[in-house]
Each structure stands twice: as structure tokens, then as C-alpha cells.
Amino acid sequence: MLNRFPLWKNILIILVVLFGVIYALPNLYPDEFAIQVSGESSSRELGEADLKRTTEALEQAGIDFFAPEVVDNTIRLRFDSNESQLSARSVVERQMGDEYVVALNLLPSTPDWLKGLGAEPMKLGLDLRGGVHFLMEVDLDKALQTNIEVYQSELKTRFREEKLRYRELDISNPTTIMVRFRDEDTRDEALNFTRREFGTFLAEAVDNGDSFDLKLTVLDSEIRSIEEYAINQNLSTLRNRVNELGVAEPLVQRQGRGRIVVQLPGVQDTALAKRVIGATATLEFRLEAKPDEAAINTQKFDFRSENRSAIVERDVIITGSSVTNANQSFDETGQPQVNIKLDGPGGSKMLRVTRNAVQRRMAVLFVEDKERTNNIERNGEVVQERERYTEKGLISLATIQSPLGNEFRITGLDSPAEASELALLLRSGALAAPMYFVEERTIGPSLGAQNIEAGLKSMLLGFVLVLIFMVAVYRVFGLFANLALLANVFILIAIMSMFSATLTLPGIAGIVLTVGMAVDANVLIYERIREELRKGMPVQAAIHAGYDRAFVSIFDGNITTLIAAVILFAVGTGPIKGFAITLSIGIATSMFTAIMLTRAMTNLVYGGKRLDTIQIGSRKSITPPEVTSAPATGSRS
Structure with a gap:
């Protein structure tokens, strides 16, 4: 039919x-104004005692709130208006102190019966929910410099192992390493070795009077690979760090050759967002200096959390970009440790260096690239200029018990909290190159x-x-x-x-x-x-x-x-x-x-009905025309 x-x-x-x-x-139920309280570090556990401190401070200030809860190590409280939300943030910040982070947020008010069916409202973008927008620029030149310093360190190690004695090994520009030898035979032997073992360089023999030089230029394809890796690694690290904010549907994506856009819907505290995003840093693994090493080959650094320092070698073994995973645990004596897993190239470099460094100590260096404003007098006027600088500090100095490869552990940490923080830092990834804020705005x-x-x-x-x-x-x-x-x-x-x-x-x-x-x-x-x-x-x-x-x-x-x-x-x-x-x-x-x-x-x-007419227009009903026989016409005789 x-x-x-x-x-x-x-x-x-x-x-x-x-x-x-x-x-x-669920989209018919509006979001509710809320604040969320979390520890400044992920190792800080929040519980009912912290929730009680928060609610008592709000009650004393006469600020109405509802639905207080602790979810995923985060305290959440809801408010009827944006004014109450802002006032509550100030009160809670004073009460909890610098050890806690208080952020503004918007939380869904979906009924429990809809949540039970898995029904959730749509996430709103930055233009609909409000939030903060950052445009960050990746320092690709610094990425090249960092990589060529690692190449320089590796070349020194490999030349020593091959007994290729050189006079000097220097970086002449961000993409070229010059190695000077005393005789031509050694230079030629090093040339063949480099061409065989290092596919990242264009190796050329250069004669300069009484010196025999080996010019190693990083290939264009390798430069592009370094830049792409720096961008992708920074994207991954930023996403991991942004997730610490607990923001729904953050946007972290590449823009152009060397810029990254970060959008955090629902976050109205620009200082908080900058502090979390700006916490990204690089890591360096170095050996502690031997007592008899010349000062020119060593550097002295202070510990970030302690009032002591240590002297380490200038050569960098690997950076944090080689770490693929890190977890906190305890050793045989119950002391905290961090289990590290490296990628293939990183594991090979670590093994080559540490097999001759057993019982020496290895330092983990935390490196931050920052900006500051300086007042400079120019032409009789005081002007402000932004200065970029690098701040380095030790976070670990542990003894190498055996040759290290793709997997090893860092011991000698002071507390489980320190081990947890170090594991989080390594696991979330390090920046392959520093980044700087180019633009910021709040919606x-x-x-x-x-x-x-x-x-x-x-x-x-x-x-x-x-x-x-x-x-x-x-x-x-x-x-x-x-x-x-x-x-x-x-x-x-x-x-x-x-x-x-x-x-x-x-x-x-x-x-x-x-x-x-x-x-x-x-x-x-x-x-x-x-x-x-x-x-x-x-x-x-x-x-x-x-x-x-x-x-x-x-x-x-x-x-x-x-x-x-x-x-x-x-x-x-x-x-x-x-x-x-x-x-x-x-x-x-x-x-x-x-x-x-x-x-x-x-x-x-x-359907299924006998219909002779149907209303499907604004003027009149449409009836199918009937087919009739025409009358016969003709003449009579």
C-alpha cells in the first residue's frame, strides 16, 4: 500500500x-558561577578539612554559596551571581594562602537524572563563554642553538672514544660546528667518521694555513625537522600544562610558522592562566663536575628548593624532550624515587655517557626562559624595555648506580612530594624551545x-x-x-x-x-x-x-x-x-x-486513505483533473 x-x-x-x-x-539548564580551589602543586591533597576552611571563610564574609564538594582533588563551590563569585575568590585566596590556586569557572547545572543517562550540555567556545586568549611565539633560533649544543657535546664524546684528538671544537654560528685538528690525517679520519656516523651534518674539509678544520653544517632538512619537533613538543607540553587548570575545552593550536594560540574558556583570571602556562620549562641532564676539572668546563648552580649549590659539567647529556614517561615510586629502603623512560636516541646518548660515569652524580637542571621589564634612561627619558633572560636551578643530584639506558631511576630526593613533582614535570614534557607572550586579552x-x-x-x-x-x-x-x-x-x-x-x-x-x-x-x-x-x-x-x-x-x-x-x-x-x-x-x-x-x-x-483532493497550497485545493470522453461530433444526412 x-x-x-x-x-x-x-x-x-x-x-x-x-x-x-x-x-x-541539558542545554536548557544554564551554567552556574563557581570557584575551584586546587593545590599549587598536584602533590597537595585536598580533603574535607580544606573544604571546611573554605566554607567557614565564606560564611564569615556573609557570601552565600551552595553545592560545596571535593571532586578530583579540587574544591568546587557555586554562587548565584558573578559578583558573589568574584567576592568569594578574594576571600578564599586570603584564607587559603599562596599554597593554593583559586580560579573562576562556570559549572553545568544538569539534573542528576539526565547525568545518569549520560546527557551533558554542549561546551561553549571562548566567544560565548568568555575567557582568556594568548598568542605565544616559539623561539626557534633557541631551539636550533639547544640542539647544536647537544650535537657539540655528543661529538666531543664520540671523538674521545675514537681517539680523534682535536685542538678546538666550537659552534661558529647557530647551524655550524668547526673542529680544528693539528694534522691532516686526523682531520680526514674524523671527516670519514662523521660522514659515516652523523647523517645530520654536511661535513667538509677546510684548510686554513697551519690548521686543518672540519666544518659541520646542519642540513636544511634537519633544521626543518628540529623546528617542527620544537613546535609539536611545545604544543604537547602546553596541552598537558593547560589541563592542570581544569578548563573545559581549552584550545591549544599552532598558528603560522612559529606561534601557538591558547584559549581558555571560562577562565577570567589572566594572571593565574599566565602563571600556569608560563610554568613550562626545559630540563637538562648533566654530570656533576670532577674535583680536578678545569673551571672553564664547569658551571655552578643553586638548588631551587634548598640553600645549597653544586658544580656540574657544561656538556648536556640530554634534555627533557627525550623523556617519554616518568612515575614516582619508592626504592628498596622506602626512599622516594622517580622512574624515567627515554626515547631511543635519548637512551643511546645516556648509555654512552653513563657507562663510564658509575658512582658519579647526575644533575637534573630546571631551565626557565622568562621576561622582565627594565627601566632604561635614553635621551634623558626613562623608558621601559622587555628583557628576555634564562633562569636555571637544580632540582636533583643523584648517584649513578649502574650504566643508564632507556630506563633508569633518580634517587636522593628529599620527600615523596618532591618525587611526585619531579615525575609530573618530566611526564608532562619539557619545552623544546622557549616561548614568549606576544598577545593576551580577556573576553x-x-x-x-x-x-x-x-x-x-x-x-x-x-x-x-x-x-x-x-x-x-x-x-x-x-x-x-x-x-x-x-x-x-x-x-x-x-x-x-x-x-x-x-x-x-x-x-x-x-x-x-x-x-x-x-x-x-x-x-x-x-x-x-x-x-x-x-x-x-x-x-x-x-x-x-x-x-x-x-x-x-x-x-x-x-x-x-x-x-x-x-x-x-x-x-x-x-x-x-x-x-x-x-x-x-x-x-x-x-x-x-x-x-x-x-x-x-x-x-x-x-497514508492508506482514498483521497480525491489534497490541501498543499495557499490558494486552493489541488484536485487531479478527471479524464472524460469528448462528445462525438458529425453531420446528419
């Missing part, structure tokens, strides 16, 4: 619509609320105009299209919520565009039905043909739009990707609702 769906198809449609309604519901929650209001108004206005147009032009069929349109929005939002997609202002534009596309599909179907009726096709056959024959046009139009959305997602960044994702999901949902759902409603009302 024409225009009747089987039972299973009707049940499937009902289930999909029900899914859309349930999983879109307030009020601006985010205005964006949401403007976006919702535009979507609601477009939705209402479409509803009026469809009912005015297509009457009952227009009502079917409007109900399907409403279901389409619910299903679209439900899918985005299920996949934890981030909604931005361009994403709202994608939803508005989806509404228009969904209506366009129904217009094609209804006009096709009207055309078939005008041709004289019976009502049921015209409805059936209208849906079937319009499908090809609808499918082609949506596929071309989907291809454009995929291209936008592939080449776009940030908001463009958000628009592309919303549009892609909207295409799939509008195809379902415009074709399957409206046809199900049409079948429910008209």
Missing part, C-alpha cells in the same frame, strides 16, 4: 526524535552572554519566519515541515552534546544555515508533489512520487554542501572548524528530518 511505513521504521523515527529531545535538554562573561543572546535571537527570528512562511504557503504540509525542523534542531544539538563538540558563534551560524537547508528540502518535495498532481497523477501516487523524485535533487545539493564543509574543516582553524562541524552534522540531521520524519507524518495523516 502506498505511503505506509512498516512498524520498525516508525519506531526507529520515534526513538531518534526522543533521543534528540532528551540529549538536547568577559558579559560579552559571551551578549554573543549568546545575539546568536539565539538571530536563530529564533529565522526559525519563526520560516515557520510562518511554511504554514502560510503549504498549510498542513507546512506544519509537518515545521515540526520536522524543530526535531532537526533538537537532534543536531543532541549529537553535538554527545560528541562534546564546542559551540562557537560561527557554530550558531551553522545551525541557522541548517534550518534554511532543511526547509529547502521540504520545499522541493512539496513543489514536486504539486507538479505531479497538476499532471493528473492520483493523490497517493503524487505524494509517493514527490518524495522519491525529489530525493535525488536533495541528496545532490546536500552532498556538494558537505564537500564544502569538509574542505573548510580541513583547511580552516578555530571558529571555521566549528562552523564546518556544525554544518556537517546539520546536513545529516536535516536529510533525516526533511525526508524520513515529514514522510512519516504525511503517511500518518494521509
Whole structure:
């Protein structure tokens, strides 16, 4: 029978619509203002005693709060207004002290019964929720310098092992190492050895009077590899550090050749965010200097947490970029230690150095690249200039018990907390190159609320105009299209919520565009039905043909739009990707609702019935023309 769906198809449609309604519901519950309190270091455990201190301070200050809780080693308290939230942060900061970090946040207010079904609201982007935006520049020149210093140290070690005596081994520029030999034979032997063992250099023999030099230039391909690694390593490290803030849906992505964008929705404390992001640093592993070593080959550093110092060699064994994993544990005597795992090249370098350094101590150096403002007098005026400087401090000095390879342990730590902090630092990764803040700005929650209001108004206005147009032009069929349109929005939002997609202002534009596309599909179907009726096709056959024959046009139009959305997602960044994702999901949902759902409603009302006429236009009912025999004409004799 024409225009009747089987039972299973009707049940499937009902289930999909029900899914859309349930999983879109959490988005109707607004986020609540909140503060979250965590330890300055991840090793600090927060419990009920800390929660009690926090709540008592707020009660004494007369600030109302609700739903206090400790979740994932973080204290959370909620407030009715942004003013109470800001006042509470100041009170809690004074009460808890510098050992704790107090951050502003927005927390969902989804009912427990929806949470039990796994229903969560969509994450809001920076333009809708407010937050902080940073643009950071990676010092790629410093990345090259750091790597060539490691090459220099490795060359010294390998030349000593091969008994290739040289006069001097210096870095002449950021990409070239010059090695001077006393005789030509040794230089040529070193040239062959370098070409055989070091594929990262272009090795050339250079004669300068009485010296025989070996010029080692880092290949262009290696330079590009170093730069790419520096960017990717910094991205990974930043993401790990940003996660310490507990921010929902942070954005950390590359921009251009050497810049990284960091966006933290919901965070309004720029100083806090800068402190956490700026905590990124590099690590260096070096041997402690021997008592008889010349001062020119050693450096003295202070411990970061203790009032003592140590003298270490200038040569760097490896940096923290070679660490792939680190975990805190205890040794056989119950003392804290950190278990280290290195990548392949890092493990090879560590083994070569430490097999001749058993019972010596190895230092772990924490290196931070910072900026400070200096007042400089120039032409009789005092001007401020930003100065970049490097700060280094020891965090560990432990004895090497046996040759170290890809896996080893650091002992001699003072406490489990210190071991936990060191493991966290190593595990989260070190920067392959320093970074500096180029731009920073704060987007307030009020601006985010205005964006949401403007976006919702535009979507609601477009939705209402479409509803009026469809009912005015297509009457009952227009009502079917409007109900399907409403279901389409619910299903679209439900899918985005299920996949934890981030909604931005361009994403709202994608939803508005989806509404228009969904209506366009129904217009094609209804006009096709009207055309078939005008041709004289019976009502049921015209409805059936209208849906079937319009499908090809609808499918082609949506596929071309989907291809454009995929291209936008592939080449776009940030908001463009958000628009592309919303549009892609909207295409799939509008195809379902415009074709399957409206046809199900049409079948429910008209299917299986004998119909001589049908109301599918604003002017008059369309009745299939009757076919009658023409009267015979002729002359009588």
C-alpha cells in the first residue's frame, strides 16, 4: 500500500526524535558561577578539612554559596551571581594562602537524572563563554642553538672514544660546528667518521694555513625537522600544562610558522592562566663536575628548593624532550624515587655517557626562559624595555648506580612530594624551545552572554519566519515541515552534546544555515508533489512520487554542501572548524528530518486513505483533473 511505513521504521523515527529531545535538554539548564580551589602543586591533597576552611571563610564574609564538594582533588563551590563569585575568590585566596590556586569557572547545572543517562550540555567556545586568549611565539633560533649544543657535546664524546684528538671544537654560528685538528690525517679520519656516523651534518674539509678544520653544517632538512619537533613538543607540553587548570575545552593550536594560540574558556583570571602556562620549562641532564676539572668546563648552580649549590659539567647529556614517561615510586629502603623512560636516541646518548660515569652524580637542571621589564634612561627619558633572560636551578643530584639506558631511576630526593613533582614535570614534557607572550586579552562573561543572546535571537527570528512562511504557503504540509525542523534542531544539538563538540558563534551560524537547508528540502518535495498532481497523477501516487523524485535533487545539493564543509574543516582553524562541524552534522540531521520524519507524518495523516483532493497550497485545493470522453461530433444526412 502506498505511503505506509512498516512498524520498525516508525519506531526507529520515534526513538531518534526522543533521543534528540532528551540529549538536547541539558542545554536548557544554564551554567552556574563557581570557584575551584586546587593545590599549587598536584602533590597537595585536598580533603574535607580544606573544604571546611573554605566554607567557614565564606560564611564569615556573609557570601552565600551552595553545592560545596571535593571532586578530583579540587574544591568546587557555586554562587548565584558573578559578583558573589568574584567576592568569594578574594576571600578564599586570603584564607587559603599562596599554597593554593583559586580560579573562576562556570559549572553545568544538569539534573542528576539526565547525568545518569549520560546527557551533558554542549561546551561553549571562548566567544560565548568568555575567557582568556594568548598568542605565544616559539623561539626557534633557541631551539636550533639547544640542539647544536647537544650535537657539540655528543661529538666531543664520540671523538674521545675514537681517539680523534682535536685542538678546538666550537659552534661558529647557530647551524655550524668547526673542529680544528693539528694534522691532516686526523682531520680526514674524523671527516670519514662523521660522514659515516652523523647523517645530520654536511661535513667538509677546510684548510686554513697551519690548521686543518672540519666544518659541520646542519642540513636544511634537519633544521626543518628540529623546528617542527620544537613546535609539536611545545604544543604537547602546553596541552598537558593547560589541563592542570581544569578548563573545559581549552584550545591549544599552532598558528603560522612559529606561534601557538591558547584559549581558555571560562577562565577570567589572566594572571593565574599566565602563571600556569608560563610554568613550562626545559630540563637538562648533566654530570656533576670532577674535583680536578678545569673551571672553564664547569658551571655552578643553586638548588631551587634548598640553600645549597653544586658544580656540574657544561656538556648536556640530554634534555627533557627525550623523556617519554616518568612515575614516582619508592626504592628498596622506602626512599622516594622517580622512574624515567627515554626515547631511543635519548637512551643511546645516556648509555654512552653513563657507562663510564658509575658512582658519579647526575644533575637534573630546571631551565626557565622568562621576561622582565627594565627601566632604561635614553635621551634623558626613562623608558621601559622587555628583557628576555634564562633562569636555571637544580632540582636533583643523584648517584649513578649502574650504566643508564632507556630506563633508569633518580634517587636522593628529599620527600615523596618532591618525587611526585619531579615525575609530573618530566611526564608532562619539557619545552623544546622557549616561548614568549606576544598577545593576551580577556573576553568577559558579559560579552559571551551578549554573543549568546545575539546568536539565539538571530536563530529564533529565522526559525519563526520560516515557520510562518511554511504554514502560510503549504498549510498542513507546512506544519509537518515545521515540526520536522524543530526535531532537526533538537537532534543536531543532541549529537553535538554527545560528541562534546564546542559551540562557537560561527557554530550558531551553522545551525541557522541548517534550518534554511532543511526547509529547502521540504520545499522541493512539496513543489514536486504539486507538479505531479497538476499532471493528473492520483493523490497517493503524487505524494509517493514527490518524495522519491525529489530525493535525488536533495541528496545532490546536500552532498556538494558537505564537500564544502569538509574542505573548510580541513583547511580552516578555530571558529571555521566549528562552523564546518556544525554544518556537517546539520546536513545529516536535516536529510533525516526533511525526508524520513515529514514522510512519516504525511503517511500518518494521509497514508492508506482514498483521497480525491489534497490541501498543499495557499490558494486552493489541488484536485487531479478527471479524464472524460469528448462528445462525438458529425453531420446528419
